Amino acid sequence: MPEKILTSEAGVSLPPWMEFRVEPLAEVGSRVAQGKPLLRDRRRPECIITAPISGRLSELETGAGRRLTSLIIQGEGSGERHQYDTQSALEELEGGSGSTALRQLLQSSGLWMRLRSRPFGKVPEASTAPAAIFVMAVDTRPLAPDPRHAIGEDNIARLNLGLRVLSSLCDGPLFFCQDQGPDIPDAHGRLKIVRLGELHPQGLAGLQIHRLFPARLSRQVWDISMEDVVAIGQLLSEGRLPETQVVSVAGPGLREARLVRCPPGADLREICYAFMSPGPRIILSGSALDGRESRWLGFHDRQVTVLERREPTSRHWLEAALRRASRPEPVIATAAVEHALGGAMPGMALLRALSVGDDEAAVDLDVLSLVEEDLALVDYVTAASPRFSDLLRAALNRIEANA
Amino acid sequence: MIRGIWTRETVAMVFLAALLPVAVSWIWDEGVWGTGRLVFILVLAGLWQALFTFFRAQPPSAAGAVSAFAIAVLAPEVGPLQFAIGVSFGFVFGELVFGGWGRSVLSPAVVTIMFLGFGFPAADWPHLPVQIGWATIPAAAILLFFGVLPWRVLVGALVVLIAAGGFTIDLLNSAIAVVLIFLVCDPAVSASTPLGRWFYGALFGAMIALFAAFWETAPVQIAVSAALLVSLAAPLLDEMAIALWQAVRRYRHG
Numbered sequence: 001m002p003e004k005i006l007t008s009e010a011g012v013s014l015p016p017w018m019e020f021r022v023e024p025l026a027e028v029g030s031r032v033a034q035g036k037p038l039l040r041d042r043r044r045p046e047c048i049i050t051a052p053i054s055g056r057l058s059e060l061e062t063g064a065g066r067r068l069t070s071l072i073i074q075g076e077g078s079g080e081r082h083q084y085d086t087q088s089a090l091e092e093l094e095g096g097s098g099s100t101a102l103r104q105l106l107q108s109s110g111l112w113m114r115l116r117s118r119p120f121g122k123v124p125e126a127s128t129a130p131a132a133i134f135v136m137a138v139d140t141r142p143l144a145p146d147p148r149h150a151i152g153e154d155n156i157a158r159l160n161l162g163l164r165v166l167s168s169l170c171d172g173p174l175f176f177c178q179d180q181g182p183d184i185p186d187a188h189g190r191l192k193i194v195r196l197g198e199l200h201p202q203g204l205a206g207l208q209i210h211r212l213f214p215a216r217l218s219r220q221v222w223d224i225s226m227e228d229v230v231a232i233g234q235l236l237s238e239g240r241l242p243e244t245q246v247v248s249v250a251g252p253g254l255r256e257a258r259l260v261r262c263p264p265g266a267d268l269r270e271i272c273y274a275f276m277s278p279g280p281r282i283i284l285s286g287s288a289l290d291g292r293e294s295r296w297l298g299f300h301d302r303q304v305t306v307l308e309r310r311e312p313t314s315r316h317w318l319e320a321a322l323r324r325a326s327r328p329e330p331v332i333a334t335a336a337v338e339h340a341l342g343g344a345m346p347g348m349a350l351l352r353a354l355s356v357g358d359d360e361a362a363v364d365l366d367v368l369s370l371v372e373e374d375l376a377l378v379d380y381v382t383a384a385s386p387r388f389s390d391l392l393r394a395a396l397n398r399i400e401a402n403a
Numbered sequence: 404m405i406r407g408i409w410t411r412e413t414v415a416m417v418f419l420a421a422l423l424p425v426a427v428s429w430i431w432d433e434g435v436w437g438t439g440r441l442v443f444i445l446v447l448a449g450l451w452q453a454l455f456t457f458f459r460a461q462p463p464s465a466a467g468a469v470s471a472f473a474i475a476v477l478a479p480e481v482g483p484l485q486f487a488i489g490v491s492f493g494f495v496f497g498e499l500v501f502g503g504w505g506r507s508v509l510s511p512a513v514v515t516i517m518f519l520g521f522g523f524p525a526a527d528w529p530h531l532p533v534q535i536g537w538a539t540i541p542a543a544a545i546l547l548f549f550g551v552l553p554w555r556v557l558v559g560a561l562v563v564l565i566a567a568g569g570f571t572i573d574l575l576n577s578a579i580a581v582v583l584i585f586l587v588c589d590p591a592v593s594a595s596t597p598l599g600r601w602f603y604g605a606l607f608g609a610m611i612a613l614f615a616a617f618w619e620t621a622p623v624q625i626a627v628s629a630a631l632l633v634s635l636a637a638p639l640l641d642e643m644a645i646a647l648w649q650a651v652r653r654y655r656h657g
Contacts, residue, residue, distance in 0.1 A: 329412070329505065
């Protein structure tokens with residue numbers, strides 16, 4: 001059973017592509033209950049960020065264009081939790097009459113931001129309906145927690161309720177991707193259970209979307225992790241957001257790997273410091289493949305990786321000059337590259353299209369089903385420079401601007 | 404963030420390691436004369452790579468040594484000046500002007516050997532002793548173990564060669580084995596899609612069978628000519644494989 005840790009501080013760290021422009025809903029210095037809305041996106045009012053823990057909003061800083069740079073909440077041990085009114089949403093769900101109130105509830109509670117739509121991997125627009133939704137109950141990234149830890153006895157009912165909410169949001173199929181074990185949710189009409197292998201990259205949503213239901217410009221596919229579906233179920237049944245999520249804390253810089261339950265946006269130093277081995281360390285929010293160095297647990301992350309910090313070794317001046325001037329080395333099509341893409345598509349052709357910026361060919365090779373995390377393994381395996389995940393984001397931005 | 408190991412130079416190093424058994428058996432057979440020729444090509448190829456490194460900031464690759472060895476083994480016997488011209492042409496116009504190993508379409512060894520073969524048709528082609536053919540088996544095993552050799556190419560070629568030889572191994576001689584492992588199965592110039600690789604290997608086998616049936620010449624010339632033609636066809640084969648893949652996906656996903 002994972003140990004529960006409530007950190008004394010929590011922050012919000014959003015991935016850079018989210019471009020969240022802040023409109024504050026709470027005063028700096030005021031007390032906030034856990035789950036209370038704090039910020040809204042100025043351009044997209046459906047995007048709302050809620051308080052990860054109860055306490056005092058001690059810092060809110062914005063950068064250029066009012067983009068969020070830092071938000072810190074100091075915990076004050078009252079454990080107050082914000083209560084949402086779920087009456088109309090529940091009635092709507094029981095009556096099967098549309099999804100207006102449900103969407104309203106998900107958006108105002110910030111759970112809408114947990115959805116990710118493809119193509120482009122952004123938070124979906126408020127009123128769009130996807131062609132399919134993928135619920136990911138597997139995480140094959142190195143040292144990732146087994147999502148089955150997030151499922152207890154009482155969470156099964158919440159999961160089933162959450163899946164009913166999702167199926168009322170879309171008319172198409174609902175794919176539930178899980179491991180080879182027994183079925184996690186109860187099967188119903190449009191819910192399809194997909195069983196996946198244990199090897200990375202099998203557990204990436206992008207590869208499964210590519211395989212089963214490719215996203216197109218005219219056809220959105222959403223994905224969400226199972227723990228967030230449980231959160232949706234909990235919100236509807238109790239009116240409150242979950243306090244904690246399952247996070248694995250592991251890596252070569254720790255004395256022992258741990259599985260904890262901590263608030264979203266938890267202070268990573270507080271979680272890791274007592275267990276680190278001596279020496280310089282780097283704390284990544286996310287896996288060793290696609291994590292970012294961060295003080296707070298990232299928005300979509302469910303794992304923390306602690307690595308040894310290696311200072312760059314000094315090179316001979318001639319070698320350094322040659323390397324700086326040189327063009328990056330091309331990638332050779334070995335079996336390693338093929339496996340890193342899951343063998344799902346003509347991988348080398350896709351990588352070539354990305355590196356020369358041929359967006360048309362990339363779209364033909366189904367780049368629209370992918371986001372950065374799907375190419376993180378290729379970046380690791382080939383040590384490519386520039387990184388293919390960055391090239392993919394640039395290509396997606398160009399395609400989005402032209403569409 | 405951590406970085407993996409499968410950079411271009413790792414692949415080149417695996418190729419060099421796989422070359423060792425073949426190199427030992429060839430040097431054993433050729434002696435000092437062959438070694439001198441190999442050193443001559445290595446120096447010349449290294450010189451061209453160094454020039455491109457300094458003037459075009461193009462990182463050099465250890466794969467040049469593999470090509471140099473293939474030239475030393477397979478090139479027709481011409482004088483040193485002709486040899487220098489051929490090697491320079493092969494490395495510069497076969498590989499370096501395209502951006503080096505991994506960006507080129509053809510292997511510099513194939514370009515050099517065909518250049519010398521066409522330019523000096525009276526020159527004698529080398530005859531490879533049988534132990535070199537045997538030495539390619541451990542080489543192929545090393546490459547397959549590390550996943551560097553595209554196994555679909557190898558299997559495709561072997562199946563066609565064995566079938567075309569009337570289920571004997573007549574068509575599998577030393578020259579064809581060396582060309583198949585080190586020139587045709589070079590992952591940088593072979594087709595890159597799974598289906599394209601099957602086509603590519605099978606096409607190589609079919610060309611060998613065709614040439615062997617209608618062309619009275621040395622096995623080395625047959626093998627290298629087939630390698631040149633399939634390398635030129637590789638982008639087309641990839642394009643066909645991708646078109647087929649897209650048609651299947653359109654049918655399946657609408």
